[in-house]
Amino acid sequence: MFIFEKKQKKFKIGKVQIGGQPGELPTVLAGTIFYKKHKIVKDSNKGLFDRTGAETLINKQDELSEITGNPSIVHIFSESKDAFESYIDFVASVTDSPMILDSTDADARIHAVKYCQEVGLSERAIYNSIYISVNDEEVTSIRESGVESAIVLAFNPKSSAVDEKIEVLESGGGFVDKGLLKIAEEAGIKKPLLDTAMTPLGSGAGNSVRLTYILKMKYGYPTGSGIHNAVSSWRWARDLKKEDKFAYEVCDIGSNVVELMTGADFLLYGPIENAEHLFPLIAMVDCFISEATEDLGVKRCEGHPFNRIVTE
Numbered sequence: 001m002f003i004f005e006k007k008q009k010k011f012k013i014g015k016v017q018i019g020g021q022p023g024e025l026p027t028v029l030a031g032t033i034f035y036k037k038h039k040i041v042k043d044s045n046k047g048l049f050d051r052t053g054a055e056t057l058i059n060k061q062d063e064l065s066e067i068t069g070n071p072s073i074v075h076i077f078s079e080s081k082d083a084f085e086s087y088i089d090f091v092a093s094v095t096d097s098p099m100i101l102d103s104t105d106a107d108a109r110i111h112a113v114k115y116c117q118e119v120g121l122s123e124r125a126i127y128n129s130i131y132i133s134v135n136d137e138e139v140t141s142i143r144e145s146g147v148e149s150a151i152v153l154a155f156n157p158k159s160s161a162v163d164e165k166i167e168v169l170e171s172g173g174g175f176v177d178k179g180l181l182k183i184a185e186e187a188g189i190k191k192p193l194l195d196t197a198m199t200p201l202g203s204g205a206g207n208s209v210r211l212t213y214i215l216k217m218k219y220g221y222p223t224g225s226g227i228h229n230a231v232s233s234w235r236w237a238r239d240l241k242k243e244d245k246f247a248y249e250v251c252d253i254g255s256n257v258v259e260l261m262t263g264a265d266f267l268l269y270g271p272i273e274n275a276e277h278l279f280p281l282i283a284m285v286d287c288f289i290s291e292a293t294e295d296l297g298v299k300r301c302e303g304h305p306f307n308r309i310v311t312e
Contacts, residue, residue: 001292004263006220011191013149014098014124016071017301018193019222022263023293026286026305028224029279030073030100031061031272034087038271044079047086058094061275065097068283069305072275073126075100075268081111088112092121100151100268102128106138113145122146129153129195130184132168132175143188150189152180154211155197160204162211165197166218181219193266194223198230205230212262226268227259228252253277260285283309 003021010019018028033054034041040053058074065072074091076099078084084103091099099121101112109127116125127142127150142150154165156173170179184192196211208225215223231237231252241248253274256267260282269278283305290300300306 001289001296002263003293003296003298004217004220006217008216008220009222011149011193011222013073013126013191015096016073016098018071019265021293021298023286023290023298023300025265025301026068026070026303027260027264027282028071028073028266029061029065029275029282030075030266030268031057031275031278032075032077032102032268032270033057033091033272034083035077035271036079044083047078047080047083049086049090051090054090055094057272057275058091058097061272061279062095062097064275064279067308068279069303069308070279070283070286071097073098073100073266074272075102075128077102078108078112079103079105081108084108084112085115088115088119088121092119092124096124098124098126098149100126100128106133106135110138110141113142113147116147117145122148126150126193127189130180130187130189130192131155132157132173132180134176134180134183139183139187143186146188148189149191149193150184150187151195152184152189152192153195153197154180154215160199160207162207162214165207165211166214169194169215192221194219194221195268196223196225198225198227200233201230202234209258209262212259212264216263216265222265224264224266224268225259226270227255228268228270231255232270249274249277253281256282257285260289 040050042048129151131153156164167173196208287306
C-alpha cells in the first residue's frame with residue numbers, strides 16, 4: 001500500500017468523519033434509497049413509500065455500520081420537490097446519519113437544500129452534485145442554505161481522459177466559465193467530496209479509477225465514486241445477470257474493492273439492499289489497508305474496523 005505526500009484533508013459531516021490517509025479513517029459507505037423503480041416506492045412524485053420497508057433498510061445499514069465501524073450515509077434519490085420533503089423527514093426521523101440529496105431535476109435539488117435549512121438539517125446534508133450543468137440559482141441556493149458539503153463531479157462529456165476530467169475541475173473544460181472547485185467555493189462549500197464520475201467498462205472506467213489516486217495526490221480532498229455503475233452499465237454483466245445473478249452481484253459489489261485500493265475515502269455503493277454484503281467486504285479491505293500502512297506511520301482511528309473485527 002501507499003500514503004500520499006500531500007496533506008490529506010478530513011471533514012466532519014454530521015457525525016461522520018471522512019478523508020485522510022489510507023488506513024487512517026474507515027471508508028464511508030452510502031447506500032441509495034428511493035431510487036428509480038425502487039420496489040418500496042409507491043408514488044415517486046408524491047413521495048409515498050413503504051415506511052416499514054424503508055426503515056428496515058436504513059436500520060440494517062446503521063446496524064452494519066455499528067458492527068464494522070464503517071460510517072454510513074443515506075443517499076436519497078428523489079424525482080420531485082414534494083417527494084424530497086417526504087423522504088428527508090422520514091430519513092431524519094429514523095437515523096442520525098448524513099444524507100446525500102440527489103435528483104436529476106435541479107429544481108428538486110434546490111428545493112431540498114432550502115428545505116434542509118428550514119428544518120435544521122443543513123449540517124447533515126450533502127448536495128449531489130456540482131457538475132458542468134450547475135446554474136447560478138443552484139449556486140446561490142446552496143450558499144444561502146448553509147449546506148457546506150457537496151459532491152463535485154469530475155465528468156467531462158467530451159472525454160473520459162484523466163486530464164480532461166481535471167480540466168473540468170480546474171477551468172470548467174469549456175462547459176462553464178470557471179472550474180467546478182471554484183464554483184463549489186462560491187456556493188459556500190467548505191467540505192467538497194470529489195467524485196471521479198464513473199463510466200462503463202470500455203468507456204473510460206479505468207481512467208476514473210486511476211483518477212481517484214491522482215485527485216487525492218493533487219488536492220488532498222476526500223475522493224470516491226459510484227464504481228458499481230461501471231458494472232451495472234456494462235452490457236456483458238447485464239447479460240450475465242440473466243443467467244447467473246450471484247455472479248453478477250459478486251462483480252457489482254466486488255468492484256468497490258478496486259476503487260478502495262486506489263485510496264478512495266467514500267463509496268456510493270448503489271442500492272441500500274446491498275449493505276448486507278458490502279459492509280463486511282469493505283471493512284475487511286480497510287483492515288488490510290490499515291495494517292499495510294501502519295509501518296508507514298499511519299495511525300488508525302479508534303473506531304476503525306481493525307479495532308472491531310480483528311483485534312477484539
